Amino acid sequence: MRIFLIFSIVIIFYFIFLLKLFELQILRGEEFRRKSYNNHFYIIKVKPSRGNIYDRNGFIIAGNLTSTKNFIITKENDILKEYKNYIASLNGYYSDVMDYFESSSVISRRDLFGDVVFVPITSRVYPYSDLTPHFIGYVNSDGTGIEGFEKIFDDSLRGQEGEIIIPVDARMNITDRNKIIYNFPKKGKDYRLTIDIQLHKFIDSLLEKYEKASVVVLKTNGEVLALYSKPKYDPQMFSRGLTKSEWNYINDKELAPLMDRTISGLYPPGSIGKVLTTLLAIENGWNWRTSMPCPGYVVYGGNVFKDWTIHYHISSILEALEVSCNVYYYNLGRFLGIRKITENYKKLDIFRRKFTPFPQEKVSFVPDSDWYMKNYKFIPGGSALNLAIGQGELLLTPLAISMLVGAIANGGKMPYPKFYFDQIVKDTFKLPFSDSTIKITKMAMLNVVKGPRGTAGYLNYKLMEYGLNVNVAGKTGSSENPHSKKTHSLFTIFAPFEDPQFIITVVVETAGHGSDVAVPIATEILRWCLLHYYYQ
Amino acid sequence: MVFVALLLSIIGILEIWTINPTLAQKQLVFLIFSIFLGYFIYLKFKFAYIEMLFFPLLIITFFLLFSVHFLGNDINRWIDLKFFYFQPSELTKLVLPFLFYIYNPSENLIKVSFIIFSLFLLIITQPDLGFSISILFVSFFVFFYSNVNKNLLIFLVFSIIAVFSSFNIISFVLAFLILIFVLLLSKSKWYWTTLTILTFVFISIITPIIWNNILKPYQRTRIIAFLNPEAYKKNEAYQIYQSQIAIGSGKLFGNGFNKGTQKKFGFLPEAHTDFIFASICEDFGFLGGFITLTLILAVILRILLILIKIEDERIKRFVLTIALFYIYSFIINISVNLGLMPAKGYPLLFISYGGSHLVLDYACLFLIMLVKKNLP
Numbered sequence: 052m053r054i055f056l057i058f059s060i061v062i063i064f065y066f067i068f069l070l071k072l073f074e075l076q077i078l079r080g081e082e083f084r085r086k087s088y089n090n091h092f093y094i095i096k097v098k099p100s101r102g103n104i105y106d107r108n109g110f111i112i113a114g115n116l117t118s119t120k121n122f123i124i125t126k127e128n129d130i131l132k133e134y135k136n137y138i139a140s141l142n143g144y145y146s147d148v149m150d151y152f153e154s155s156s157v158i159s160r161r162d163l164f165g166d167v168v169f170v171p172i173t174s175r176v177y178p179y180s181d182l183t184p185h186f187i188g189y190v191n192s193d194g195t196g197i198e199g200f201e202k203i204f205d206d207s208l209r210g211q212e213g214e215i216i217i218p219v220d221a222r223m224n225i226t227d228r229n230k231i232i233y234n235f236p237k238k239g240k241d242y243r244l245t246i247d248i249q250l251h252k253f254i255d256s257l258l259e260k261y262e263k264a265s266v267v268v269l270k271t272n273g274e275v276l277a278l279y280s281k282p283k284y285d286p287q288m289f290s291r292g293l294t295k296s297e298w299n300y301i302n303d304k305e306l307a308p309l310m311d312r313t314i315s316g317l318y319p320p321g322s323i324g325k326v327l328t329t330l331l332a333i334e335n336g337w338n339w340r341t342s343m344p345c346p347g348y349v350v351y352g353g354n355v356f357k358d359w360t361i362h363y364h365i366s367s368i369l370e371a372l373e374v375s376c377n378v379y380y381y382n383l384g385r386f387l388g389i390r391k392i393t394e395n396y397k398k399l400d401i402f403r404r405k406f407t408p409f410p411q412e413k414v415s416f417v418p419d420s421d422w423y424m425k426n427y428k429f430i431p432g433g434s435a436l437n438l439a440i441g442q443g444e445l446l447l448t449p450l451a452i453s454m455l456v457g458a459i460a461n462g463g464k465m466p467y468p469k470f471y472f473d474q475i476v477k478d479t480f481k482l483p484f485s486d487s488t489i490k491i492t493k494m495a496m497l498n499v500v501k502g503p504r505g506t507a508g509y510l511n512y513k514l515m516e517y518g519l520n521v522n523v524a525g526k527t528g529s530s531e532n533p534h535s536k537k538t539h540s541l542f543t544i545f546a547p548f549e550d551p552q553f554i555i556t557v558v559v560e561t562a563g564h565g566s567d568v569a570v571p572i573a574t575e576i577l578r579w580c581l582l583h584y585y586y587q
Numbered sequence: 588m589v590f591v592a593l594l595l596s597i598i599g600i601l602e603i604w605t606i607n608p609t610l611a612q613k614q615l616v617f618l619i620f621s622i623f624l625g626y627f628i629y630l631k632f633k634f635a636y637i638e639m640l641f642f643p644l645l646i647i648t649f650f651l652l653f654s655v656h657f658l659g660n661d662i663n664r665w666i667d668l669k670f671f672y673f674q675p676s677e678l679t680k681l682v683l684p685f686l687f688y689i690y691n692p693s694e695n696l697i698k699v700s701f702i703i704f705s706l707f708l709l710i711i712t713q714p715d716l717g718f719s720i721s722i723l724f725v726s727f728f729v730f731f732y733s734n735v736n737k738n739l740l741i742f743l744v745f746s747i748i749a750v751f752s753s754f755n756i757i758s759f760v761l762a763f764l765i766l767i768f769v770l771l772l773s774k775s776k777w778y779w780t781t782l783t784i785l786t787f788v789f790i791s792i793i794t795p796i797i798w799n800n801i802l803k804p805y806q807r808t809r810i811i812a813f814l815n816p817e818a819y820k821k822n823e824a825y826q827i828y829q830s831q832i833a834i835g836s837g838k839l840f841g842n843g844f845n846k847g848t849q850k851k852f853g854f855l856p857e858a859h860t861d862f863i864f865a866s867i868c869e870d871f872g873f874l875g876g877f878i879t880l881t882l883i884l885a886v887i888l889r890i891l892l893i894l895i896k897i898e899d900e901r902i903k904r905f906v907l908t909i910a911l912f913y914i915y916s917f918i919i920n921i922s923v924n925l926g927l928m929p930a931k932g933y934p935l936l937f938i939s940y941g942g943s944h945l946v947l948d949y950a951c952l953f954l955i956m957l958v959k960k961n962l963p
Contacts, residue, residue: 053732054907057914058891064918065884069877071925075835076873083835087869090832091848220852 093217095122097170099210101194102239104187106248112183115173119154121147124166126223134164148172166225168215175290181283182251185311186409189286203408210239242471245274253579254279257572263560265312267453268576271551273466273476282308314412317446318558321528322375323541324441329372329495331395332383333488339368345378352432356381372495373502375527377440384439389430392438393419400480401451406467416446441528453556456543458482460551463489496524497548506566507542513574519581522548527565535561542569546577553580588889591882592937592952598879599938602867603859605845610859610940617942624946625953632957634902641685648682651675652709674943676710676718680951683725684908688901693735717919717933725911732907738779741769745783749790759791827926829855834868834925841872859940861932864924883917883936893959906958909951
């Protein structure tokens, strides 16, 4: 009886063991097999090189610097210590990242350290430092894109990690040298941008005197030649770590150097808004030949709306745009009415949609009656007049201005911006206006440059000096600026008039009138573009 | 029965061969030697010799156990015999059956207890916790079998349990409830009951006080290290973790013979001795583990069948003692391999690498064969 008791204990244990064996091998077998596999392979991850970003001519805008990272295959603390001391004696401090030739000297001391494996490790470098276009963005110290182009295309730029799989025993000795597996990393995709970095450099030299500015240069097929924004910053500093003064600089609210003013700077367009008014008025039946006296002011609803000068007589809408006559446009505003203006503007892509994939981009703004009711509780009587001359609450980004001008230049259609060559751009910005409307507006814009009283006459004069026989159309703008007496200086053009190729928009903040500051700068940029891409 | 044991040894040798071919050759020599020795015993041994042999054997064992304290290295278990390391504590596997053959514990309780306790002390100070507990384990069940005063057994067992259960309030309450239950079942006399309960409570109270207040920290670590040297020397959790990985990675059919990476590349410590079951499971999977366990169970159950046929009480105790050593090896070794118990070094019968235990295991097995031959 007692013997049976003793032996029943054995049988109970036998079944406990079988159950446990079942749990470990059948239920959790896969887990343990994976652990066993990981146990006897030492896996070294090899980071891929990030894809390069080239400009349209093949200059590297974002590239890689290569160094060597080494892994010593040992578990022995003594060897590890000696190894660290040896490297410290080479360059004064210990680091597992070094250049290849230093690493080679470590290989030569295999008698001391056993096996040491080297893998390349890259870090992001921006050769043009602070000239790098803002939309490129930057990467952090791990090489992950955290802003702009680097962020949006991070997945394809990053590439695929590789690994070296080394069979080892418990003491980290390599068990079979013929079975070391190299899975090479895949380099990230390279991108060739439509940007011309030399043009950026040139624009930068033109804007030396000004603190805040932005310049957009588009081709009429949508290719982006330049997206220049100032103040600048060097994206390199994010991958190497910020210093205190750099930190203060990029966080300065007044300067906002990280902001890409070309796509997220919202400016009142000033007289450039008159281009929109012109389109809308003619489309709605305004006879372009209508003449009008200009006494220098208009009285509306008990308020006086001033012009910037007295123009005496305006013979047509063409002359009104040429001289940028406010009185004429106040009357157009009165003719259209606030509802028509806001409702028709709202239908345009520039006030509805983003043109780029960058999250930083802001959409241009036009108020509507809901907005007025929300903010003022009524629709101010003169708001139609203010909107008609591009003041009031109307806000446009330089890119949106360029898109509008591009659409006019192309006869009503402008493809969305194209940033790199393989990009497939499906969207097109279409102006919902008739051909004749657009044609008359184009003529008016030509007069701004060519007309005898044109506000951008300087451009025509300069082209004569340079001997460049090109017809250019455009519009200046000076928008009021709450921070300073000086206005923002704006100018937008397309050229050549007969065969539009380039759209250039220049915005210089708190610099003066459009015709004084932005026009000379745009003139030089146009000349550069013509010489490089038109008269080849 | 010998055939099954041989099968187990051959599995062991094959497995040792995958880990270290030289050791496998040695083990093969040990095996052949063990079988010859066992067969010699089988042919020439008579139970009448036992009374004559017992005292010389006891004295030799004591002498050797003493001497390892002076001859050995850091852990004093082995005597270096040039060809192999002899482990004198294995001799107790022969001493105890002889002892219980000669003396009935219920009649010669003091004498028997004294011998057992001295063996226990000599072995635990080597230190070899696994083996010293095996002596207690075997003795307890033989006492239990041979009707030693149950009150005394309960008193002794629960006094020892009190020392360990007192560190945790839950384990204390649990142990106390079990004690009450056992006392109710045993229908002991009131003075035994009172004495046992009072002693249990007293030890439970005094042990934590001594442990926390009187002992200095280094003494505590010394005792822990003393009681469980393996755990202290290597990382115990690491051993059991690696053992579980080895077993688990075998899945149903194993990685294949000589394909297990855990034992081959040294991740599984002691793969050829204490953790040989894990390496078998790594190579041959659940199937291999199942077959090994079943073969061992078959040997033990075969002994049971022999045991119930024996009529002579002396021989019965003799065979039971041997069987209990096998059972202990089976339970402790497999539990540790499967991670059911903290690591204790104890070889797996017939399979683990090691000359001493193999020779003794086979010697005992052939003694049982001899008993079987003499059965009516």
